[in-house]
Amino acid sequence: MGSSAEDCEAELKRLRRNRGLCLARADEIGDALRTACGVTSDDTPTRTVQKVIEAITLQAQWLGREQRQAALTALGLSGPESRFLQNRQAWVAQAIDRDIRTARRRIDEGCAELALLLAEGSETAATPTGSWHTERMRVLLALDQPSPEAFVFRSVVACNESLDELDLATPLTASDQMAIHGADDVKVDVFAGGTLLRTRNGSSKLNGLTLRPPEPLRRGQKHEIALRFRAAEMLPHYVCVPKSACAEFALTVRFGTRTPRMVGLLEKVFKNDLRSVTGTPLETDAAGEVHVRFRNLQPEFAYGIRWER
Structure with a gap:
C-alpha cells in the first residue's frame, strides 16, 4: 500500500522545520516518506536518507521553477546549508525576488505538490516480476x-x-x-x-x-x-x-x-x-x-x- 499525499506533506513540513534533509537523521524520516521513497527494512540509516533525498530530488523536477527552488531550499537540498528554516526562507525570498510571505507560500505550494508526486509514485510503483x-x-x-x-x-x-x-x-x-x-x-x-x-x-x-x-x-x-x-x-x-x-x-x-x-x-x-x-x-x-x-x-x-x- 502506498502513502497518502497528506501524510507525506506532514512529514515534509516536519523535516523542513528542523534541520532539513541535508542534516537529517534516519529516525527523523517518517513511515509515509519511507514508503513513498522505496526505503526497506534492509536499508542502513545512511542509505535511508540517501533514498529519500534521491526520490525528492527526482520528483521535484516536475514542479514549477519557483516552487521547486522554494521546496528544495526549505528542505535543505538547495541554497544555503543553514540549520534554521527562517534563514532558508529569507534566501528563497531573495532568490525569487519576492517578499517573505510569498516565499513561505511558494514553499507550502512546492511541498504540497511534491508530496502529491511522491504519493502517486508509491501507489503506482510496479512490483518486480520474472528473473x-x-x-x-x-x-x-x-x-x-x-x-x-x-x-x-x-x-x-x-x-x-x-x-x-x-x-x-x-x-x-x-x-x-x-x-x-x-x-x-x-x-x-x-x-x-x-x-x-x-x-x-x-x-x-x-x-x-x-x-x-x-x-x-x-x-x-x-x-x-x-x-x-x-x-x-x-x-x-x-x-x-x-x-x-x-x-x-x-x-x-x-x-x-x-x-x-x-x-x-x-x-x-x-x-x-x-x-x-x-x-x-x-x-x-x-x-x-x-x-x-x-x-x-x-x-x-x-x-x-x-x-x-
Whole structure:
C-alpha cells in the first residue's frame, strides 16, 4: 500500500522545520516518506536518507521553477546549508525576488505538490516480476547522424539465483530497440555488461537479443549494461515498453538542426495507440534536443516521445 499525499506533506513540513534533509537523521524520516521513497527494512540509516533525498530530488523536477527552488531550499537540498528554516526562507525570498510571505507560500505550494508526486509514485510503483527487472535506464538517441544511433545504459537487478542470461526480447517499440523497418540493417554493439549471444529476427523486425553477463548474477545483485544500436531507418517514435518493473527511464533525443515540426510526450500509452496518440507537446532546446524522464513505469505501457517531420 502506498502513502497518502497528506501524510507525506506532514512529514515534509516536519523535516523542513528542523534541520532539513541535508542534516537529517534516519529516525527523523517518517513511515509515509519511507514508503513513498522505496526505503526497506534492509536499508542502513545512511542509505535511508540517501533514498529519500534521491526520490525528492527526482520528483521535484516536475514542479514549477519557483516552487521547486522554494521546496528544495526549505528542505535543505538547495541554497544555503543553514540549520534554521527562517534563514532558508529569507534566501528563497531573495532568490525569487519576492517578499517573505510569498516565499513561505511558494514553499507550502512546492511541498504540497511534491508530496502529491511522491504519493502517486508509491501507489503506482510496479512490483518486480520474472528473473530480473530494470532499476534504471538511460537512452541517448541521435537523429542528426547519417543513420539513427542509440546508446542504451541499463542497470538491472537479478531476481533469481545464478542468473546467467538476460533475455532482452521486447516488442518493436521497446526501450532497448529502435523501431525499424528492416532488421537486417540493425547493428548491435555491446560496450559493457557481457557477451551478445544472439539476436532474434522475425520476418522484418528485430524482436530482441540475449546477453550473457561475465559471471552468473546472484539474487539482488545489480548489473550495468551499455549497448549501441544503429539502424538504417526507424519509425518516428522511441518508447520504453517494460515487460516488468522499471523504476526510472530517462530519454534524450537529439534532432540537431533537423528539428521536427511536432514533438509529443507519450506517457502510459497503449502500444497499439502509438501511431494515433499525439502526446503532450514538447519543445526542443537550443541544441535541438528533447529530454524526458519517467519514474515507476507500468509494465506493457509505452513511455517516450514521438515526432512529425
